Structures are given as structure tokens and as C-alpha cells.
Amino acid sequence: MKLVRAWSTLASLSFVRLFWSTSTLMVMLPLAGCLLFVLRRHYNHPEFTQREFREFSEFLIVVFASFVVPVCALAFGTASIGGDREDRTLVFLLVRPIPRWLILLAKFSATLPLVLGIVLGSYWLYCRLAGAVGQVAFDLYLPAITYMTLAYVCLFHLFAVSFRHATIIALVYALFMETLIGNLPGIVKRVAVNYYGRSLLYAAGEADGARMPEGFQPLSFVVATWALAGIAIGGLILACVVFSRREYRDLT
Amino acid sequence: MQRAPHAHFSDETHHVAERPLLLEFEHVTKFYGAVIGINNVTCHVGPGITGLLGANGAGKSTLIKLASGQLRPTQGRVTIGGHDAWSTAAKHHLGYSPDINSFYEEMTGREFVYAMARLHGFSRTEARERTEHVLDEVGMADRAQRRLAGCSHGMRQRIKLAQALVHDPWLLLLDEPLTGIDPGGRREINELLFRLSGQGKTILVSSHILVEIEQLCSSIVMMSRGRLIAAGTLAEVRQMMQHRPQVIQIVAEPSRRVAALLAEHQDVLAVEMRDPGLVIKTRNPLDFFARVGELVCEQGIEVRQIQILDAGADAVFDYLQQGK
16 A cells, blocks of 8 residues: 555656656647647638648648657656656655656656647647548547557657666657658668558548658558557566666766 | 784674664675776674765765665675665665755755655655654754755755655665754754664764764774775774874873883884973884883872874774775
8 A cells, every 4th residue: 555655656746747847848849839830721621621631641640740749758758767867866766665667657657648648639739720621630640649659658768767868869869760760761660660650640541631652661550559559568668677677876 | 893904804794783783785896897886895784873984986875875775786785674775675674865965956845855755655644744753853844845946055954864764764874964064953963863873773874074973973884995994883993903003192290201201112103292291102002001000100100181192083094094
């Protein structure tokens, strides 16, 4: 019972601290940019058209899912443990009678709802503002956006426990691996989470008019879903193992 | 606790206090890559206040980090009440006040200590009661409503101490706990530590201010270059050094005659006239004191005062460090 109380205290404490952190301000910038874009394009036609759906899908897949979602996951995912590490307050958690892997799970449990709330909340808002095409897009792309968010949050927790300056390394990863490698032709793009997410998104929206770029060879919906689930679960388990075993010599 | 000078202590076992043993280092070696932080340290720290002394780079911080389960030994074992210091079970018994000056700055002192109590699994009511009690103990009850970002260094030290005490641990590891605290505050904290020590708690205090350690601690652990060079009570450590040359001030009448008589003694290395009395350097203090006794009885010399000038922890530490 004591452990449950300690764990839930840590999770809620972490949630509050993350919410009121600079990460929240940081993610507001791309989210506001997307909002301005949606407002300016006036998608809000009362009737569904394939052309408009294609354009809105492009925005969602290329800008929102491929850039904004990883940035949101990165900002909070690396800050959950990395923030305590950089502020040198992690030592106050490590000397408490909570197993280290549970400390990480508490941090993850605080981060995931926050990132999902921000990502899915803003996604809902953009779709709402986009009128008829937005309503169709919301239902179609919701599972893919959710899986991508989950995979990114887990992956960036692994970064946070593994690297001293996790935010910088995660940024380099997001820009280089996700944006550059993820858009290369051939098999090399499979190292990017983005590729599996886009496979899901295109598979979901193709029938209604979403057009995938030339040369993009998507995986099937089932394979891409399993790949994202594997990245999420594998990343989280690996992060727990690393955090449980690792010495953090820079804490005091 | 006796040993020949310059012997390697790290291969021996030092009982700083008798059982029940709480914090144990057994042949502990810690490497940082190719650099050795701690070299084959074996010692037991039991109830009472033990001072951890050493110069920068001596291995104090590594020892504290190993004891608080932040690091794992490369070789050997560190246990708290029989539990591996790295384990969660050991953390129930451990209260740790680090030497860093970082907190959840947005919180008040009271909120921070309460949060730490909650992280030990206490209910809201119990955590609140413990927080108030411990804030009162460290003298912060009336000032804990201030945000930590705006607290002075001394106040932050007290809050650090409070969070270490809030779950009433058996073992307290305090890294430089008195730094930044004013003399009055030091007295209060010392009194608190004496009280806790009286309750049977094991307290390991790391400090570079040797006078503090002398006033506070019943036992000391001395580190130098990653090795344990001495452990025991201050008296025991002094006893180790009975062959160390010592400087003794003696005020006796007639001083010139006393100087002449003492200078004849084979173990007296130097005699210097000072006001008041004489300053004598001897290679064998025990024989020297015996000789002074003889002079009092045989020559009718009146001795008003005898004082060892270099018996403090500073001198003890310097001597042992040079020996190593």
C-alpha cells in the first residue's frame, strides 16, 4: 500500500512539474503555428471534397504527425527524467524506497497522458476547425496518431535515461533520423518511427483521397501497428532496464 | 585499533562502533573507468555520529554515494542493515542529505519536505504530521512557507536535513550539512544530531571543517587517495600515533631550569622559550610525560600547565595523510 501511495505521489508530482515546465511553452509554438495554418487555409467547407481532404491529410501527415508529434513527445519525454537529471534533483528520488523501474514508470505515467492530451487535443481542434474533411480525418487518423505518440514517448524516455543531454540528442535524432532518413527511398527509412506511422496514416486515408508520395512503400496496417507497438513496449522495457542498472555519477 | 605506522588499513576491518552494525563496507573498490575512486575499503559504521574526513579527491564523495546507493562498487559489498545499499530495502533505513544545492525550486520548504514524506508512502495526514515535526526539529517551522528559490543557503541546508529525517531513518548520511549555517544554527543542528545519536541512530557526517567534526563526532573515518587511512574514535586514532613527534607547551617554574633539564632527555628534539613557558617537540610523548612527572617529584618543579599543541583532528589528519 505504501509503495502504491509513493508511486502515485511521484506520478502526480511529475505530472504537475512537467505541466508547469518550459516544455509546455516550447510545444505551444509549433502547435500555434499549425493552428494559424489551419485557420488561414479555410478548410471549413460544409461538404466533404476529396481534394480538400487530400490537402488536409498532407498537412496532418507531413507537418503534424511527422514534426509536431515527435517534438511534443520529445519535449516531455526527455524532460521527465532528463529534467530531474539536469536540475540535479533526481538524487532525491533515487534515495526513496521505490524501485528504480517503478520510478521510471511513474515518470512515464505522468508524461504519457500529458503528451496524449496535448497532441490529441490539438489534433481534435484542427479537425474541428477543418469542417467536414476534419471530421472524416479525425476518425481515420486517430489510431495512427495515438500509436505514434505512444511510440515516441517511450523512445524518448529511453533517450532520457541513456544520455546526459537527452534533449539535444533527441532533437538531433528527430531532425536527422526521423526527417532525413525517414524520407529516404529504400529499406533504410525503416529505422525511423515516422515511417511506420506514415504507413498507418496512408493506409487509413488512402481510400478517401490521401495521396502518398512517389517511391514511398508503406507497410501494411497490421505490420506497421505491430512495429509501433514493438517500439513502444521495447523502448519502455529497455528504458526501465537501463534506469534500474545505471549509475548516475553526475547527480551530486 | 593499534597499528604500526604506514600499515595498509584497507586490508583490515575497522569497527567504528560495536554491533549492531548498520552501514558496512566490505573490501569495497570503485573504479571510474581507469581511475580508482575507492581502494579496498573495509569498515563498519555503527550507532553514534561518525565523521568522514578527507581532502578533495580523497574518496569521501564516492564513499557517501556508495552508501546511499547511487553507485555500485566495482568490487566488494556495501550494506545497510544487511541489505545491499543499492537495493530498495536499504532505502527504507536511509536518510540522505546531499551536498548539492538543488531542489524543486518552485515549491515551498514545507511542500518539498511533505512531497518527500509522501514518496515514502505515508498517508496525507501522517506525511503532514511528520513534515511539521521535522521542520520544527530543524528550526524551520516558522520559515518553511517561503519558496525554496528565495531561501538562504542556511535555510536550504535545514530543509535538506528535514527531508532526510522525515521518515525517521536509522541511518543518516549527511554530506557537508553545516555549510552555510550561522554559528547559532550550527549549535542547534549539532544539538539535533546529538539527540538523534542518543536515540541510537547511525549518523555519518562528511565535512572538510575538521573542528566541526571534532566537536560533533564520537568516531571518525579518514580517507586519503581512495584509501581508508584511519577509523575509530578520535582517542583511538590519536593512540595510533603515540610515536608521532608532538609539540607540547609546558608552563613551569623556573622555566630556564626546566628547559635545561628537559633538553637532556633523549626523546626531546627541540626546546623553545616562549611567553608563557616552553614549547617542546618530542618524538615520544608518553616517555616525555613520564619524565615531566619525575621532574616534579625529584626536582620540585612547579608545573602550572601542559598542553599538546597539535593534537587536534587537523594534525592527526595531516600526520596520517603524510604517512600514507
